[in-house]
Each structure stands twice: as C-alpha cells, then as structure tokens.
Amino acid sequence: MLELAVGTQRVGITFDEPLHAKRTQAWIDTGWYVPPRYLVDQEPGSDAAASPFVYGPAYSATAHGLNRLVANEDAGEVSRSESAWLTRHIVVALLAIAGILAAAISVWAITGSRIFALWTAAALSAIPIWTGMGFFNPKDIPAATGYTLFTAGLVLAFGRTPDDRVTVARGSAIFFLVAAGYFFGAGTRLALWLPLAGSLGLFLLLYWLRFRFGGFPRDSIALVSVTAGFAVGVAATVLVYPAVFAEPLSFLTNTVTNSTDFAWKGTTLTAGSLLSQHPPWWYLPIWLFASMPLLLLLLATTGVIFLFRPIGRPLRGLHSLGRDLIQRPEYPGILVLFQAFPLAVGSVVLSSVMYTGLRQFLFMVPALAVLAGIGGFHLWRYASARERLGSKAPQRLVLAALCLALVVPAVEGGLLFPYNYTYINPIAGIGGINGNWETDFFWASTREAADRVPDGVHPFCSATPDPRLSYPLPVYFQDCSKFGMPYFRNLGPPPPRPRNPSGADWVLARLRENGRLPEYCRRVDDVTRWLRGERVVMSYVARCRLPEPPPLPIPPARSN
Numbered sequence: 221m222l223e224l225a226v227g228t229q230r231v232g233i234t235f236d237e238p239l240h241a242k243r244t245q246a247w248i249d250t251g252w253y254v255p256p257r258y259l260v261d262q263e264p265g266s267d268a269a270a271s272p273f274v275y276g277p278a279y280s281a282t283a284h285g286l287n288r289l290v291a292n293e294d295a296g297e298v299s300r301s302e303s304a305w306l307t308r309h310i311v312v313a314l315l316a317i318a319g320i321l322a323a324a325i326s327v328w329a330i331t332g333s334r335i336f337a338l339w340t341a342a343a344l345s346a347i348p349i350w351t352g353m354g355f356f357n358p359k360d361i362p363a364a365t366g367y368t369l370f371t372a373g374l375v376l377a378f379g380r381t382p383d384d385r386v387t388v389a390r391g392s393a394i395f396f397l398v399a400a401g402y403f404f405g406a407g408t409r410l411a412l413w414l415p416l417a418g419s420l421g422l423f424l425l426l427y428w429l430r431f432r433f434g435g436f437p438r439d440s441i442a443l444v445s446v447t448a449g450f451a452v453g454v455a456a457t458v459l460v461y462p463a464v465f466a467e468p469l470s471f472l473t474n475t476v477t478n479s480t481d482f483a484w485k486g487t488t489l490t491a492g493s494l495l496s497q498h499p500p501w502w503y504l505p506i507w508l509f510a511s512m513p514l515l516l517l518l519l520a521t522t523g524v525i526f527l528f529r530p531i532g533r534p535l536r537g538l539h540s541l542g543r544d545l546i547q548r549p550e551y552p553g554i555l556v557l558f559q560a561f562p563l564a565v566g567s568v569v570l571s572s573v574m575y576t577g578l579r580q581f582l583f584m585v586p587a588l589a590v591l592a593g594i595g596g597f598h599l600w601r602y603a604s605a606r607e608r609l610g611s612k613a614p615q616r617l618v619l620a621a622l623c624l625a626l627v628v629p630a631v632e633g634g635l636l637f638p639y640n641y642t643y644i645n646p647i648a649g650i651g652g653i654n655g656n657w658e659t660d661f662f663w664a665s666t667r668e669a670a671d672r673v674p675d676g677v678h679p680f681c682s683a684t685p686d687p688r689l690s691y692p693l694p695v696y697f698q699d700c701s702k703f704g705m706p707y708f709r710n711l712g713p714p715p716p717r718p719r720n721p722s723g724a725d726w727v728l729a730r731l732r733e734n735g736r737l738p739e740y741c742r743r744v745d746d747v748t749r750w751l752r753g754e755r756v757v758m759s760y761v762a763r764c765r766l767p768e769p770p771p772l773p774i775p776p777a778r779s780n
Contacts, residue, residue, distance in 0.1 A: 221345065224316060227355035227638040228309035232667030235730070237305070238704035240358045244280040245298040251463040253277045268483035273474040276461050278407025279315070279362035283308040302706040312361050315404065316354025319365035320344045322372040322397065323586045327593035329376045330553050336600075339622065340593030346626050348633030349511045349578060350585050352640030356664060357579070359408055364582040366405025370416055371559045371587070373397030373449060374423040377442040380549040382435060391445035398446055402453025405583075407460060411479035413472075415563045420450055422558055426551065434546035480572040488575045489734045491648070492656045497573045504568055504581065510648035510657065511578045512588060513629035515621060517645075520588040523595030527553045553594060560587035576661045579641075596622050636749045639664055639758050646752065653756050655734060663730040665747040665758040670700070670707050670728065672745040672761045679726040680766060681708075697766050700728065729760040740765045 239255060247253040250262040258270030287293040292304040320341050328337035344350055353361050373394045379385060386394070406413040423446065430436045458465045465471055487494040488503075491510075495503055509517065527550050545551060564581050567574065574580060600622070603615035633640040642659045653659065666681075673679045681700040700708040727741060737743065741764040748755040 221317065223345075223351055223634070223637060223640070224313040224354050227351070227640075228313050229306060230638040230667075231309070231355040231664045232669075232707075233305055233705040234356050234662040234664050234666075236662065237308070237356065237358055238300070240275075240280060241298050241300065241704070243275065244277065244284060247277045247280065247461075248284075248296055248298065251461075253280070253461060253464075268478075271474070271478045271483070272464050273410055273471065273478040274482060275359060276407045276410045276457065276464070278366075278404050278457065278460060279311065279358055281460050283311040283358075286311055300704060300706060305706060308358065309356050312356055312358060313354050315362050315365045316350065318400075319350070319361070319368045319586050322365070322368040322401075323589050323593070325372045325393075325397070326368075326375045326556060326590045327597070329372075329378070329380075330550055330556075330590075330594060331597040332380055332549065333597055336593050336597040339596060339626070340589055342626050343516055343592055344586055344589040346630040346633065347513060347516065347585055347589065348629060348636060348640035348643035349582070350589075351633060352636070352638070352643070353579065353582065355638055355640075356662070357582075357641075360579045360582040362404045363409040363412060364586060366401045366403065366408065367412065367416065367559055367583040368401070368586040369397045370401025370405055370453075371419060371555050373401060374419060374446065374555050375552040377423070377439075377446050378427070378430070378552040379436065379439065379442075382437060385437075386439050386442040386445065388441065391441040394442065394445040395449040395452070398449030399453040399456065402450060403456045403460075406453075407457040409479070410464070410471075410475040414476060415559075418562070419555060419558055420446070423555060426554060430546050430551065433543060436547075480567070480570055482573045484573055484575060486575060487733045488577065488661075489656065489658045489732075490577075492651070494733055497575050498571050499574055501568050503574060504564055504578075506648070507578045508564075508581070508584060510644050512585070512645065513625065513632075514645050514647065515625035516589070516592045516629065519592035519595040519599075519621075519625060521591075521595070522599060523553075523591035523593070524557065526550065526595060526598040527557070527591075529598075550594065553591070556587050556590045560584050560591070577658060592625070596625075632751060635751050636756070639749060642749075642756060642758065643751075649752060649754075652754055653751070654754065658732065659756055660730065660747075660758040661732055663759065665730075666703070666705060666728065667707055668747045669759040669761050672747065673726050673728070677726050679728050680764075682727060682729045697727065697764075725764050725766050727760075727762045727764045727766070729762060731757075731760060737762055738764070 242255050243253050246256045246259060250259060252259065252264055252272050253275055254264045254270055254272050258265050258267055264270040264272045284293060284298065287299065287304050287307045288295065290307060292301060292307055293299045323344050324337040324341040327340040328334060376390065376394050376397065377386065402416055406416055427443070431438055484497055487496055488499070490499070490503055491506055528545065564584060567581070578584070599618045603618040606614040629643070633643055636642055639660055641662070642653075644653050644657050648657070670679070679700050680697050681703055682697050729737065731737070737760060741762040743760055743762050745761045746757050747759040747761065748757050750756075
C-alpha cells in the first residue's frame, strides 16, 4: 500500500498516457473515445487504429471527474499539468487497491478465514507486476480490477452452508461489486463484456445446480443483488459512452473482433526470442510463469487442486464427486478459475494480437492470488491437523512457505521500484533479464532519465532508436517536449541546427525489442535497477551525434 502511494509520484508519465489523455479530450468534445488524429468530421475514420470498439472511457471519465473535483481541470478540459497526471495515477492506485480488497473478499467468502483473506491481500500487493502497474497503467489495471470486483460479487452471493443466507448488507456489497466491476471492466476494455457475461451465465448455472442437487435453498436477496448490479453496471457503461452503443449488434461483434485483431505490429522480446504480434502458443504461458513469483504460483496450483479435492468421505464415481463439489464451500471458486483461464486460452487458440508480456491479461494475476490464498488455507489446515497428531514440522514448513511467498517478491519488487512491473522470477531470469525479456516497455523511467541530464540542457527522446526497427531512424529522435510530459516542458529552445558535430546532444531512449543504440551514440548514465546481481536497464541516457532528419511526416505513435 505504501509503495502504491509513493510510486504514483516517483514514476514517470508512461508512453500510453498522453495518448489516452487525447482520447479523453476527443470523448469530451465529440463523444468518441478515439485519438483526435483518427477523427474525420468528428467521427472515427476508416483506419483500423480509429476503431472506437477497443477502449472505453470508464477510467478516464473517473479520473477527469476527480481532476475537476480538485480543480485541476474544467468541464471541457483535459489538463497535462503535473498535478493532473498525479491525480490520474492516484485513481489507478485506488483501483489497484480495490482489486486487492476484492481478492481478499473472494478468499474470505470461500474459506471463511479472515486471516487468509488478509494474507491474499498481502500476496497480491507483493506481486510486482500488479503493484508496479498500479502506479500508472490507465487501461490494464482498471480492466483487471473490474473483472476481480465482478468475480468477488458473484462469489459472495454463494453461501458456505445451506444456513448461510445473504443479508441486506451483504446483498448491498454484492450489488456494488458487480456494478462497479462491470463498469470498470467492460467500460475500459470494451470486449470484456463477453467474459463478464460468461461469468454471469456460469454463476447462474452453478447456483441452479447447487439449488437443484446440493440441498441449498434459493436466496432471493443474492439473486436480486447480482441481477440489479449487472443491470446498473451495463447502464452506467452505456451512459458514459453512448456513441458506441448506438448499434448494439455492431457493438457486440466489433468489440470482440477489433480487440482480437488490434491494429498493432511489432515484436516482444520473450525468453531471448523476438515474437511477433501473433506469437506462438507458448508466449502467454511463459510470460505468465515469468511474471509470477514462484511460491505464489505453486500455492495457486495447490489451490486449484483443493478446489476439486473431496474432503471427509470416500468417492463412488463421478456422480459422488459432482455432488461433493456442489456442497463444498470451495464450489464458487470455479468462478475464479473462469476469470483466470478461459479468456487467455481462447486468445491463444484464436491467435489474437498479443504483445508486451502479461499486461493485456493482467486480470489473471488477482485470480491466481485468490487461488494461492485458497491453497495456503488448505495447506495450513492440513498442517494444523498434523500438529494435533503430534507432528509440528508440517506446520512450521507451511508457515515458512507462506511467509517467504510474501516477503521474497515484495523485496525483489522493491529493488526494482518504481519499475516493479519489469520483474522476472529467478527461474525465468536464468541467463539474465537484459537481452532476454522486455523491461520498461511502458517507458515509466522517463522522469528519472530526465533527472540524469544536466540543468539547462535540451535533450532529445526516442522510443525506438534502433535503426533496424520499424521506421527510418531519424524519425524517432524527437524533441523531448513533443512527448507531452510535464517535466519536459520547460526545457527552453532546442539547440540550433546543424548541431555540435562532436556529438554533444543528450538523448533519452527506450530500447524495445532487444534494440541497441546506434553507433554514433555513447551511453552515459543509464537508468538501472539491481536484481540478483544484474543491473537491469530501464532507460538509456546517451550522448549522440544526431543525423539531420529528412522531411518526412512523423508516423503515428505505437501504443502499448
């Protein structure tokens, strides 16, 4: 929690944030959450990048509302001031905390243990990719938190026993979780309407099976709370972005097709290989493995096993297994599995556009934290039973594992602070992180890189300076003030051209795709973080003899 509070101020303005600020301004002016450059007569153009069916304004509308409340913005304005960016970061951090609380609620509802609910909250806080992206990420944190809130609401609607009825207070919590979950999930990444609707359908099926075959009574408050929450969440999403819902059938189809085939081209450095936007099947599994702390991943696997492990009586075939599962408190954990895996598996099967690691599937991380909490709870219960039989060793081992599962990733994420999201676990990091995995692909280290430049110097910036990649090299060396970041604004006039032939220009660079600096650049003071004996490079700070740019138009910035 402390890291989330401090990290929002320490982290830079990331590569995508100015683009989403422009989307927000276009949404205010025209009703379309599309970058202004892709609007033709205030309508989305025909370019694939102009699709209004990929992103929604739920997060941006919330951040704009808070900025208005604290007088950073007027009604029709999207400010680029330092205080406005900080407010947006705070909204992301609050959503990350909401996701942490939702994961804890799910574990409490399933296990009945407040201690392991708190442990789960600590576990999700300790996962570096969650905390690190909780400093700034304007699209993946809101969507992942939304999905987690939604799942928590559905899980909370189940009783642990037939006598566990939903009270009015609990029904209100269910209503809020489902409504807010849908709004931030499907209102930020529009295609999430499909898995959220799938979760609701699965909830109704599981509820009916328990009522029909498990001996549980129907609970009207639970059903009304879920239904009302879903209806309000959908209504809020429509109200905040009515333009995209004008043709409902087009919305339902285009949100899915435009997201699976998003207009992005490039490669992602993965385990030493450069993989295209349509990567092989192992791309997502290996990024999931690499981004998750090892002990938490092991505990999550244990949690999956305990969801289906019958306790207390022998089995007599599949019918007995099914009846036992329906009656167990862990039964709604199936909804957590649904959050974690089907959408990811479907994306792999359909060969959807995937890039920059796990971030597009960040909703898997809270689900895995919940499964780890369930696994930890059952391991502790098993160890406690062994202690009553006179064996203390299992309990000590489980306690040590539970503590290490929190401490180790928290410490390693802290070493990378505020770039926690670049974490790679020790096994995936064998052979080093540099040159094998993408690091600061969001370019969150621009603020720190700018501090490495002497006062009064006007630096140049490059998101992709490697001449082998994408566009002609000179196009990518731009005046840093063009990147829309407040700490690059008061730089004074740029140096005259032709510049000093001795190569005195200062350059800040983000090297994606295992790129390298050109031969005419000399590294001076890179932004790095130490992890397991390696200086992990976030940004390059260099002195370069920059070539004169040709008279070419600047291509559209590639979104992460």
